[in-house]
Amino acid sequence: MASTNPTPKSKCENAAPTFQTARLTFTPLAQTDAAPLHELRSAPEVMKWSRQGRPDASVTETQKWVDSYLAEAESNITQQESIVSKPDPRKDVVFAVREVAHVESGAKHDRIVAQAGIKKGKSEVTGVERFEIGYMFVPTVWGKGYASEAVKGMAQWWLSLYPEEGKGGDTEGVYAIVAKTNPASLRVLEKCGFHFVAEGVDDHGDEIVEFCMNNE
Template identity: 75%
Template sequence: MTSTDPTTPSKREYATPTFQTTRLTFTPLAQTDATALHELRSAPECMKWSRQGRPDASVAETQKWLDGSLAEVTAEAEADTAGPAESRNSRPDPRKDVVFAVRELSHVESGAAEDRIVAQAGFRKAKSEVTGVERFEIGYMFVPGVWGKGYASEAAQGMVRWWFELYPGDSESEKPEGIYSIVAKANPASLRVMEKCGFQLVAEGVDDHGEEVVEFCMNNE
């Protein structure tokens, strides 16, 4: 895996490092990604596990979701990077809230004219529906056409490495933040991915939609 060195975002510039795994490349979602992203967000098999719970009906709806998501991330970044430098240094790094567009490296390197996003993945600060603890949640979903290739495990492992390399904690008072994932019990493939990647089961419960779920957590220890 390769990654760029972290950079310090300013109020006018929000930069998130990109990285790649053996077969996948991760770049922050952009406003121009709606058409390529629609294949994923229009798939009922994928969106049933999302918070939205249903597929996007059109590229326009995908664009609307994308614009809203990017606006939220940008607003958080600008709020966190505004003000004196000494104040900014004490605030959370705004790059921690990020949604990546995941593409197949072979497709990118082939120079294919048609762009294709095979997954949406990222991290967001959220309170767990199971334990009530607030920390960063890791999430991902892949288009059905690439299921069975082992991409989910590869992506999760790559994201975990990226996270703990970028945010290892610099002192005894700055401990690395753990990450967690909420997985439906009815989704055995994702349960296996969490176990394979070294996440530990910490609790079971029911989410806001009445679905039986399991919470997994990982700390950089």
């Protein structure tokens, strides 16, 4: 007789990815992601480049951050579901990024190697409203070309959904803002084909540069 109990799921089996690149999967950030995300958000060399500017002190703090992201946008459940097909571009999109090989291995422990997303907002440099991409990876995977693969993949995914945002011109496309003192991130954008838009100074007095990728 067939068992009525469902086969126990591997911890890596989360919701279906919204999209996938050669080595990475992109799944909407979920409430249960806090523990595997903590490795990333507790790394000082990563978080110094984030808006928060410092690592999360505990998994509880990471959980609070995840919960506040999920609660932030009104009708977020709708947004979380729609990210899989076509997200509401007025609300933030945050992905948990995993290695395809790790997910496919059926490993018992979940592993998130990056947080990456797109949000609508006013540029700190130009004051113009546009879509900005953000990304950060756990230091143990740096130097494998993952960020370049992820940023290119995410920008192409977005521009394929919203081609009208990327026809060219001053404000259309996907943007990124990088500190002048972050050569790895500057290199990632260069490798992905982003072009220089403008430079300025952020709220903390740090020099920043804005880049853009258009649909061409």
